[in-house]
Amino acid sequence: MASSIHDLARHLNISIGTVSRALNGRADVNADTRQRVLEAARELNYSPNQSGRSLRQGATRSIAFMLQPHPGDQEYGEPFFIPFLTGLQARLAESGLDLIVVMGAPGDYQQERLRRVVETRRADAVVLAWTRREDERIDYLTERGFPFATLGRSRSGGSSYPSLDLDFEKAGSDAVDRLLARGHRRIAAIRPALDLNFGYLFLDGYRKALKRHGIEVDPGLIADGFINEAGGYQVTPRVMLAKDRPTAIIFNNDAMALGGCKALAEMGIRPGHDIAVTVIVDTPLCRYFSPALTAFRPSLEPMGRRLAEMLLASLPAFAGPEGTRIIHEVWPLELIARESD
Amino acid sequence: MASSIHDLARHLNISIGTVSRALNGRADVNADTRQRVLEAARELNYSPNQSGRSLRQGATRSIAFMLQPHPGDQEYGEPFFIPFLTGLQARLAESGLDLIVVMGAPGDYQQERLRRVVETRRADAVVLAWTRREDERIDYLTERGFPFATLGRSRSGGSSYPSLDLDFEKAGSDAVDRLLARGHRRIAAIRPALDLNFGYLFLDGYRKALKRHGIEVDPGLIADGFINEAGGYQVTPRVMLAKDRPTAIIFNNDAMALGGCKALAEMGIRPGHDIAVTVIVDTPLCRYFSPALTAFRPSLEPMGRRLAEMLLASLPAFAGPEGTRIIHEVWPLELIARESD
DNA sequence: TGTGTTCTCGTAAACGTTTACGGAAATCCG
DNA sequence: CGGATTTCCGTAAACGTTTACGAGAACACA
Structure with missing residues (x-):
């Protein structure tokens, strides 16, 4: 069905190694062959299998956000997070990362779902919200050494992870x-x-x-x-x-x-x-x-962008030239005076 | 870092094949060895690597929902979808499937993001919302033969996919x-x-x-x-x-x-x-x-559950004994009389 | 011409699973 | 007791990538 790197190699009569190197923009491939590989990829509608790539590289190139619906209030949605997620997504996409939102059942406080994501390595890092004062999710992640960032502060885990909070x-x-x-x-x-x-x-x-x-x-x-x-x-x-x-x-x-x-x-x-x-x-x-x-x-959309930025800065694979940094920020809330006071 | 099936095999001094069979509950493994494998798995904190599993099986055991923020209205979230997603998630979890919500940038109408999900095989099926009368996403998916279901009807794609809509x-x-x-x-x-x-x-x-x-x-x-x-x-x-x-x-x-x-x-x-x-x-x-x-x-949460059900019924891997079925349903909206009329 | 360097590519292993296949041991049955 | 069957397990291939390694060809330079 879907074409693999082998199909490309067979089609061009070259080895899969060369195809892979050409696609990934490595230096040790002739400009001419690269051209042909790219054309063939377009022609055969090739795109890399993410499972294969993840398996080999040990990284999924995706970040998980744990979304928790309010318990007990079916009718009420969670408008709060959508602009935040929009910003988060936008910044991650700029670095070629996918955002996946993991829904939990209302009220289970995510611990189970978080374990699943972490242990089956579905994402390279997670973003947590609704941080608690003592947060078992944070304990779990720090203990396992799994990268994460939080929207909100917590007493748990020290200051070993990036966090962005409102004042x-x-x-x-x-x-x-x-x-x-x-x-x-x-x-x-x-x-x-x-x-x-x-x-x-x-x-x-x-x-x-x-x-x-x-x-x-x-x-x-x-x-x-x-x-x-x-x-x-x-x-x-x-x-x-x-x-x-x-x-x-x-x-x-x-x-x-x-x-x-x-x-x-x-x-x-x-x-x-x-x-x-x-x-x-x-x-x-x-x-x-x-x-x-x-x-x-709050300025949710910019906060989403910023937290993505901070998370990336903390990941060795994405940190810039000055190395990884753990950043903590607290953003102001703006008073909107209306009629109720 | 994380333990693999090889670690278990080495620890128990048996072959990885047996370990895998034991974990997957196959019949041809001694009850005693299965017991030991399960214990060791718990002890070594083993859980299967999803990438490896997906690669081998050609299935990710996850369903993607394409979430599209409203364009141009940063402040307004999308409370509509959260209860729906809650129901969708709940039903999928019952069948051991993960729901991943794929965020798009506001306004790009998802085509790009959808391609990514489909072509990199990040999910086994997708759920679409905000269906258009002529929907290029549906054309794309049917053409590729990629399984999906929609919240909403469309003229595109005939009736080859499950759909749940409001009346x-x-x-x-x-x-x-x-x-x-x-x-x-x-x-x-x-x-x-x-x-x-x-x-x-x-x-x-x-x-x-x-x-x-x-x-x-x-x-x-x-x-x-x-x-x-x-x-x-x-x-x-x-x-x-x-x-x-x-x-x-x-x-x-x-x-x-x-x-x-x-x-x-x-x-x-x-x-x-x-x-x-x-x-x-x-x-x-x-x-x-x-x-x-x-x-x-609308009754969003039940609709989410139902659409998950319908999607599963259309997938060969999950359909019950009576085989796959393509179901279409149209649900009523309930009038809530308030003050504005 | 001989040696060293650069460019380009093929080979093969590895990531962590699942599973088809076959074989050894145990069990059954007449 | 001998053959047939069942039970249980190991072997190895396969999924689609990436990448370390090495080799051949071309080139440069003295």
Whole structure:
């Protein structure tokens, strides 16, 4: 069916070694024969078998991104990652690498799937997202010496791998500053209950900003919930029942914010009028919601490009002349002021 | 580094052939030796090299989904596909297949990327979405005899491949019926300008329903735009400037509807009050928009499962006892009445 | 002319599997 | 007990590449 390097060799009456060298642009092949090989390749519609090549070279020339759907929220997609993946893909393609997105089942937290990818050597490196504070995936990969990079920081694995994260601490702090400047004193914070690292960073920023302004942190105004709409819906009433009601809520996540607003609506509390609502990570949903939610926006597509760049810089096979480098970066979030605060 | 089948053989002092047979559960291996092999495999942390296996078997045991980001609309993700992919992945995993999502650059319409996947044999079959009326990808795949299935129908390729589509025609018709029942007579239709097949199906349903009620189809009420928010924003005023203004608009696409509503707002026209707005394919954005948009909702996750099932049934290697079957299905969309009409 | 260098190519091994084939040992059966 | 059958395993080839090695031819140079 598909033509192999042997077909080319037979067709041109030369050896497969020469064909391979010609195709791979090696120096020790006559310019004339190279020309003929390339023509024959086009004519016979040849393209190399990736399995054969991978087997020989021990490299698949592809990078895997582990995509994890939100558990328990079938209807809600993951618009967050698509622009990121677009950037990631674009940069990898420039270096001739394929991006493969490995889907996991919702909720299994990828460990099994990750093992499969690593152990069957389906990819040369992986990119992780939704990093946890203590992340077993990172432990696993560092232990095995498998190359990877992360979108998000973690305590696990030291600083032996490239990572790109958003400055959730600053965003949390800025959100508080802004609300304080607008006269709020009772500010609640709602974040995901899992060990997700950005939840800690956000809360750190929140706490520090309050303290900086001499305001005591009230544990009754901080709540953790499941990281989806249902979680926000469930947990928001809890902070609203604090003895001294908050006049503002900062949500760490768009889906939780939407659920929270639903709960507020049912309590007769109108975001933007009766209460200020701020969201840390902006998505299109925030923009279209009514009232439009004030939120902190990441530059996802450039981040994807950059993380690909950083990953490549850490791989010996792709690092430039100055050798491999492990880069860590933290990118700012941009405040998009809308109607909800 | 990673242990191979040779390591196991050496460790157990048996031949690699026996090891392979033991691992693959073939009959002609002693129960005792099989036990020892499996233990050794666990002990040495063995797992088969996918490249070697693929090379020998001529199959990668993975299915590729071609994911295409919307062009020109960086911020807007593609929440539509995630639940679909979740279902697809789940069903494939049950048959031991991996799902790999191949990202393309926005706008290149995948032809290049598809060629890469097919020609380098990175996957055993592919799943296509966003089918066009005349789809060069389908032509290419049928011509090459490469197995695939589609989410959506097409004129290309006959009925030689499994396809699962939504009943856009019925949805378009139902949408018109509903608006007519509510007293509207001037109903506009806005759909994507590309050759996307569902745009035709939708418009067919729209036209038929109008004719069925004896209402003439006014070309001035039909407009095509770029399939994103900007497209909806740009094209909506065109139908609003018809000599006899429409009192209702049906959008074929959520993003176009959102852009259209923005344009309407700027014209001082309020959806849900001054004009009825219906969307054919519901996404979370429709639910959160204000006013919440009446829309027709697909069951994406079950559709993903089903299309995987249908694809497997068409593959000789996976078809059940009754042999391979090419299945075509068209699934209904469910009307979700909200506030915008 | 003889020696050394450069250019170009063929040979063959290797990557990690699976599997067709055959053979030795064990078992069965009349 | 002898032949037939079954059980189990080793051998080796094959999948499609890449690449180390070496060899022949052409060329340069003294």
